[in-house]
Amino acid sequence: MLSFILKRLAVAIPTLLVLIVLSFVLMHAAPGGPFTRERAIPPEVLANLNARYGLDEPLWKQIGTYLWNIVAHFDFGPSFVYPSRTVNDVIAQGFPITLTYGAISFLVAVIVGCSLGVAAAIKQNSWLDYLAVGVSIGAQVLPNFVMAPILVLVFTLWLGWLPGGGWNDGQWEYLVMPVVALSTSFMASIARITRSSMLEVLAQNHIRTARAKGLPTRRILLRHALKPAMLPVISYLGPAFVTMITGSVVIDLFFSTGGIGLFFVNAALSRDYSVMMGITILIGGLTILFNLVVDILYAWIDPRIRY
Amino acid sequence: MSRSLVSSLLLSTALAFPAVAQETAPDGTPLAEEQVFTYRELDDIKSFDPQISTDVSGSKILRDLFEGLYNDDIDGNQVPGMATDHELSEDGKTYTFNLREANWSNGEPVTASDFVYAWRRLVDPETASEYAWYMELMGVENASAIVEGEMEPEELGIRAVDDQTLEVTIETPLPYFISMLTHPSTFPVPEAVVEELGDAWTRPGNLVGNGAYTLTEYNPGERVVRERNPEYWNDEETILDRTVTLIINDENQGLTRYLAGELDMTDIPSGQYPRLSEEYPDEAHSFPRSCSYIYWFNQGENGNPALKDERVRKALSYAIDRDIIVERILQGGQYPSYNWTHQATAGFDLPEIDYAGWTQEERNERAKELMAEAGYGPDGEPLTVTIQYNTDESHRKIAVAVSQFWKQTLGVNVELANYEWATHTDRLQDGNYEIARYAWCGDYNEASTYLDLMTSYSDHNVSGWTDETYDELMSESKTMENPNPNYTEAEQILAENMPFAPIYQYTGVLMVDPQVRNYPFDNLMQNWYSKDLYIAAEDAPASSSAN
Numbered sequence: 001m002l003s004f005i006l007k008r009l010a011v012a013i014p015t016l017l018v019l020i021v022l023s024f025v026l027m028h029a030a031p032g033g034p035f036t037r038e039r040a041i042p043p044e045v046l047a048n049l050n051a052r053y054g055l056d057e058p059l060w061k062q063i064g065t066y067l068w069n070i071v072a073h074f075d076f077g078p079s080f081v082y083p084s085r086t087v088n089d090v091i092a093q094g095f096p097i098t099l100t101y102g103a104i105s106f107l108v109a110v111i112v113g114c115s116l117g118v119a120a121a122i123k124q125n126s127w128l129d130y131l132a133v134g135v136s137i138g139a140q141v142l143p144n145f146v147m148a149p150i151l152v153l154v155f156t157l158w159l160g161w162l163p164g165g166g167w168n169d170g171q172w173e174y175l176v177m178p179v180v181a182l183s184t185s186f187m188a189s190i191a192r193i194t195r196s197s198m199l200e201v202l203a204q205n206h207i208r209t210a211r212a213k214g215l216p217t218r219r220i221l222l223r224h225a226l227k228p229a230m231l232p233v234i235s236y237l238g239p240a241f242v243t244m245i246t247g248s249v250v251i252d253l254f255f256s257t258g259g260i261g262l263f264f265v266n267a268a269l270s271r272d273y274s275v276m277m278g279i280t281i282l283i284g285g286l287t288i289l290f291n292l293v294v295d296i297l298y299a300w301i302d303p304r305i306r307y
Numbered sequence: 308m309s310r311s312l313v314s315s316l317l318l319s320t321a322l323a324f325p326a327v328a329q330e331t332a333p334d335g336t337p338l339a340e341e342q343v344f345t346y347r348e349l350d351d352i353k354s355f356d357p358q359i360s361t362d363v364s365g366s367k368i369l370r371d372l373f374e375g376l377y378n379d380d381i382d383g384n385q386v387p388g389m390a391t392d393h394e395l396s397e398d399g400k401t402y403t404f405n406l407r408e409a410n411w412s413n414g415e416p417v418t419a420s421d422f423v424y425a426w427r428r429l430v431d432p433e434t435a436s437e438y439a440w441y442m443e444l445m446g447v448e449n450a451s452a453i454v455e456g457e458m459e460p461e462e463l464g465i466r467a468v469d470d471q472t473l474e475v476t477i478e479t480p481l482p483y484f485i486s487m488l489t490h491p492s493t494f495p496v497p498e499a500v501v502e503e504l505g506d507a508w509t510r511p512g513n514l515v516g517n518g519a520y521t522l523t524e525y526n527p528g529e530r531v532v533r534e535r536n537p538e539y540w541n542d543e544e545t546i547l548d549r550t551v552t553l554i555i556n557d558e559n560q561g562l563t564r565y566l567a568g569e570l571d572m573t574d575i576p577s578g579q580y581p582r583l584s585e586e587y588p589d590e591a592h593s594f595p596r597s598c599s600y601i602y603w604f605n606q607g608e609n610g611n612p613a614l615k616d617e618r619v620r621k622a623l624s625y626a627i628d629r630d631i632i633v634e635r636i637l638q639g640g641q642y643p644s645y646n647w648t649h650q651a652t653a654g655f656d657l658p659e660i661d662y663a664g665w666t667q668e669e670r671n672e673r674a675k676e677l678m679a680e681a682g683y684g685p686d687g688e689p690l691t692v693t694i695q696y697n698t699d700e701s702h703r704k705i706a707v708a709v710s711q712f713w714k715q716t717l718g719v720n721v722e723l724a725n726y727e728w729a730t731h732t733d734r735l736q737d738g739n740y741e742i743a744r745y746a747w748c749g750d751y752n753e754a755s756t757y758l759d760l761m762t763s764y765s766d767h768n769v770s771g772w773t774d775e776t777y778d779e780l781m782s783e784s785k786t787m788e789n790p791n792p793n794y795t796e797a798e799q800i801l802a803e804n805m806p807f808a809p810i811y812q813y814t815g816v817l818m819v820d821p822q823v824r825n826y827p828f829d830n831l832m833q834n835w836y837s838k839d840l841y842i843a844a845e846d847a848p849a850s851s852s853a854n
Binding site: 040041048081082090149152156271 | 350351353354355356359432435436437439440443451454455456506507509526527528529530553554555556557559560563564566567569727728729730732733734736745746747766767
């Protein structure tokens with residue numbers, strides 16, 4: 001197992017490197033640049049700006065300097081659009097916010113989603129099943145960019161129960177709507193995957209054997225059915241977790257949380273090369289890491305899987 | 308009694324009697340107990356450094372945190388800020404400003420050398436300030452050469468005669484020079500703090516300013532809070548205690564939160580002004596804003612050859628029914644436009660433009676004739692043009708409407724090309740388009756901020772159109788007592804040559820809580836200062852200045 005983990009980590013480095021170089025080249029290939037303005041910046045001023053940010057160097061040299069600064073100083077460079085801040089600042093300020101509402105949403109989605117899925121599978125074709133399937137399909141087809149403004153309309157404007165946005169150091173009132181809006185569709189997917197996987201496992205021989213030898217249902221479910229049924233769920237959860245904690249532009253946009261999701265999209269639109277690279281690397285690195293975690297969990301859950 | 312004695316007396320009085328919430332404003336309006344103003348901003352603030360900031364949203368905050376030589380009053384006139392007054396030399400090139408005695412928020416005195424330091428910093432290539440061009444626009448002596456690296460920043464035409472006297476030399480007399488001094492890039496900064504802390508000097512807790520407020524909280528992408536600065540020279544007359552900027556990217560979300568009482572001011576989403584002004588007549592405001600919306604006609608190499616023909620350009624412009632665009636699409640009280648300069652610009656007389664006075668039927672008839680003369684249209688060659696615009700709902704609606712006008716009236720086929728903003732702008736500046744949407748917003752409240760743009764030597768004229776007479780008129784206007792005759796002629800040349808089709812001139816549309824008073828709706832530049840605002844008590848009589 002240890003050698004497997006080491007091997008995977010060794011592959012992760014060239015993967016990240018390819019990601020960095022590819023993103024860097026693609027980004028610079030896009031028309032316009034960080035200093036594209038509706039009113040063009042005069043050439044002499046632009047020259048000073050390009051010199052300050054090293055944009056007057058050839059591309060290969062820029063990539064080289066960029067990589068060296070990351071490896072040697074863990075420095076992801078200054079932001080082009082927010083001149084008084086570095087990429088490290090942007091991430092250090094925004095990521096904890098995103099991580100907080102993302103992780104809470106993840107927990108909510110997993111707990112509610114799995115419970116719904118299991119309940120639906122056990123009571124297949126009962127009213128509980130129909131309700132669970134109905135709820136999850138409803139939640140799936142209601143995208144968060146529709147849900148977010150509706151939540152604000154109802155809970156802020158009509159009922160006046162919750163603030164319409166902001167962060168306020170993550171006070172619970174400010175967290176409720178972002179968490180509901182972000183977790184709903186993930187919860188729906190988890191519920192559906194859990195249900196179908198659970199149904200499949202419940203039809204398997206080892207469950208029939210367990211029933212035949214008279215084990216209590218509770219024990220069959222918890223000990224023999226749930227664990228194998230979780231395999232497909234877990235392979236979904238790895239990438240879902242990364243998606244949730246690295247921010248949702250929709251959540252940041254509608255609830256003004258200050259998370260990195262909106263910074264990421266704005267960086268792409270305003271060609272803030274360094275911020276875009278920094279967040280790309282963060283998401284890439286986390287994706288690699290959590291895929292590894294999923295693989296390790298696989299081996300733990302299913303003894304037949306060995307690396 | 309010397310001035311310094313008076314101000315130190317004032318200061319000690321201010322310190323001895325800390326400001327308490329006043330009960331009435333100077334005009335007698337009863338005040339609310341809580342003097343807090345909260346407004347919405349679209350995007351995060353780029354920087355709190357006056358010489359680095361580039362965005363309009365940042366400027367609003369900088370005007371609270373710092374103070375330049377002059378401020379705008381509620382009508383947009385310049386009133387003393389750090390300068391109490393100034394003298395201008397005979398040749399109109401040297402300004403001598405007398406500075407008041409005032410302190411930075413850390414208690415140190417503000418001196419003329421703080422201005423010298425800030426202005427040099429703006430043009431220094433080391434700073435690489437994007438707004439270095441502003442000092443070139445002001446014509447401060449040697450600014451261009453310093454930006455280009457040919458001279459040292461110390462050679463800039465600004466000098467501290469003594470602590471309270473500042474001397475500025477400009478290259479050519481500029482009648483509107485004083486109005487340019489309210490721009491944040493000309494604000495002083497505390498040298499010692501900037502040098503000691505580097506880029507970190509603008510963080511809350513570090514930032515030292517000379518404005519009426521200090522920065523107390525900043526959560527990027529979420530909120531900016533500023534509170535009264537007890538060191539401010541005129542803190543005694545300041546009423547508002549705190550101003551909060553909430554960054555809300557979605558304008559509809561902003562409106563919902565305004566209606567829920569979380570905001571005192573927010574932008575009205577496009578198309579919603581008619582409904583809101585009916586439902587909330589005291590809160591929905593529409594007022595002129597200094598920006599002009601046009602369609603460029605590219606006469607350069609990559610343009611459509613047909614657009615090199617002045618008759619085609621005029622025909623296309625005439626055939627646009629601006630009233631429909633303004634009344635049916637934009638619905639925010641915008642002005643249909645037949646010229647370039649915003650009509651509410653100070654001192655500008657809207658010139659007589661022939662086609663502005665015609666009915667749309669007359670314009671359409673004339674357009675058809677011109678098109679036929681040029682050899683296009685039903686009996687001539689078919690013509691297809693491309694309109695390029697950046698992704699945005701209202702730009703798209705306008706482009707669709709224009710393509711209909713051209714198709715129906717002139718039989719011109721139109722292809723729509725929609726790019727995200729950076730690509731659109733890049734193509735525009737490379738001259739890689741046929742017809743493209745553009746908007747220009749005035750830097751200062753004088754017509755040359757628009758008209759200079761169409762000179763052959765302007766960096767912003769992307770049409771490929773140039774005209775010697777036009778250039779002469781504009782350079783001559785710089786030294787004229789009353790430049791309006793030249794401006795009128797320049798506008799007429801534009802109408803005659805039609806390097807672009809003017810479409811509409813902007814209005815700002817805002818929802819403002821009726822308790823917020825003194826907002827400068829009549830200032831075309833929309834430069835507002837928290838120190839001038841106040842919150843009236845709930846039972847206060849309605850404001851008389853509601854637009």
